[in-house]
Amino acid sequence: MVKMERFPFIVLVAGLGFFLFADFVSWALPIFVLKDIPMKKVSDLAAEAKAKNTSAWADFERIAQYYPEQFKKYYGEVNEKSFQKALEIGHRWYVAEGCWNCHSQMIRPVSNETLRFGIPGVSNTVSYPSEYQNELQAPVLWGTKRIGPDLIREAAVHNVDWQVAHLYDPQTTSPGTNMPGYPWYFEKDKNGNIVPNERGIGLLTYIMWLGSWEVKPTKEWALK
């Protein structure tokens, strides 16, 4: 028993042994189980959005039409490259701004969550592993606290117009909300209108991308 009270025994058995055993069970095994799910890069996600013409792609085109001056200035043309750039910038600021402190990105199979988040019949599925197997979920953005609603099925819930107003001043779209406004994602265009800037366009693209792969059937935006 006295051996148990010596430095080498404690360090080897408790410090390394138990720790590695626990990590084997609680994260190495899950990673092995999930290893066959292909890992997607941001460029793959952009290519997929375009190829499948998901709602995210349509929304991206819509943002380009709404704010042509800013879009041209910061992102150029609507293509896979610019979509990828917008996703990356949007994700970076979603993380930096701490959005994930109040908005989760996980629909659990219990507590009526599939009914609450997303639009019933359109995009109200429970979360599954493969939709998180990409670079934008490393580290994963499930979150641990909801002050606001879950966002992983947001694409079908609100449109771009709503998101823009909401991001600038949440009270305009959701009276009584305690979400702060984010005016630093906006700037003035040459006519003096308040429009999203580079980060703003990125963030809007990212939010409209969340759950766009689940929106069925693909939204047909009549852009004329």
Place this chain on the structure above:
Amino acid sequence: MATATTTAGEVQVTNLVNYTLVKLHVAMGLIFFIIVGLMGFLYSLQLDGIYPFPGIEFLSPGRVRMIHTAGAAYGFLVNMFTGLLYWAVPRFTGYKVFDEKYLGGFLFIGLQAAVLITVVAILFLGQADNVEWGETPWWLDPIIVAWLLLHAVQFGTPIIKASQKAPLYVTGWYISAMLVWTPLVVFMGNFIPRFWSAGSGAGAVQSTFIHDLVGLYVTPVAWGLMYYFVPVIMKKPMWSHGLSLLGFWGLAFFYPLNGVHHFLWSPIPMFAQYSAVFATVAIEFAVTSVLINFMMTLRGSAEVLKYNVPLRYMYTGAIFYWITCFQCAFHVTLTFQKVIHFTDWVTGHAHLIMFGTFGMWVLGMAEYVWPRLFGKETMYSKGMSEGAYWLLTIGVIAMFVDLTAAGLVQGFDWIGLNPWIDSVNFSKPFWYFRSVAGIMMLTGLLMYAMNFYKTATAGKGLEAQLRNA
């Protein structure tokens, strides 16, 4: 240990501890405690809808909240614990730390620099990391791991020396294991989910990280220090050595297995979720054995709690610890999780353990150490000492009860499929009350800090006065 005699042995004992390092770390820890408390209070004002700085980018509530959590981990807890280790480790081992002047100074400056860089990066540069409790920017994490390795050398050296001579005291077991665990935890939690894994696999690692930073850094240091300070203050040994062994090995085996319980009902494979639930329920038995040991040690000496504020902090924290763990054994089940996951129940739980237990413990230990560092017999003011204790205790109980209730309201409201804004409106009274509890806690902290400042700066006259009284 160190009595107020002037024998040759006493001189040696005093020289073992570098007072400057203890003072610096404890003082910085206290300053950061107040700062992160203020940050949490600011964030709570946003929930109340009365945030005082709307529309200012670098004071955005989301960023402030990350300073609250990351600052609590590195600014407050690491500073406090390191300071207290500088006091306790040389005393229970009988050997000095590895190097006081260069390594000690470097560790101190390095830690403050890491915290300040984190604050600047999160508030001004938008460089946060979406690992809860590891919000430090990812490029800073290798430096933190290096810091932890040096910190292991610093405190590991005296422990290894002592271990070669005789079996280690309980404190030594906890600290030795922690010195190995912490760098591993920080490295794995911050790098694997970013570079080697994504999605559900990353989620499993991140949840293990959230839990292990509490369970394999904060908890072992804190229990190790408790096993040192409680018998020293009461001047009697722990009640049962067997229970000490059981508590330590129970924690060491089950704690690391708990992590995935932060993401129950998630896309993480179910076997990992079930094992986490099982291990979490199991660890409550280990915790109870530790609590029995401490309570039985108190038996016959309970009146000490009446006048000894540091010991009262420690036992209050220990009771909160058991409440938290008892609560955990229930809400870790998949049934409870249906209602309380993502709600303020969890926030209440986190505050009870981090503030109610570990906060109270380090405050108690610091209050024991602080007058001794300045050659005083007691703190400057008994009144401020008592006032701070009661404000902190009542404040944290109020916050815990309030947030637990708020969590139930939110959970059932969400299940009921009411419009989302309803859950916000229903929560508002609870959030207002939480801010009031926050004010109580902050007032208590400021009172505590004032007492510290006065104890350090009040002249010799006070000392003489106390002796005469």
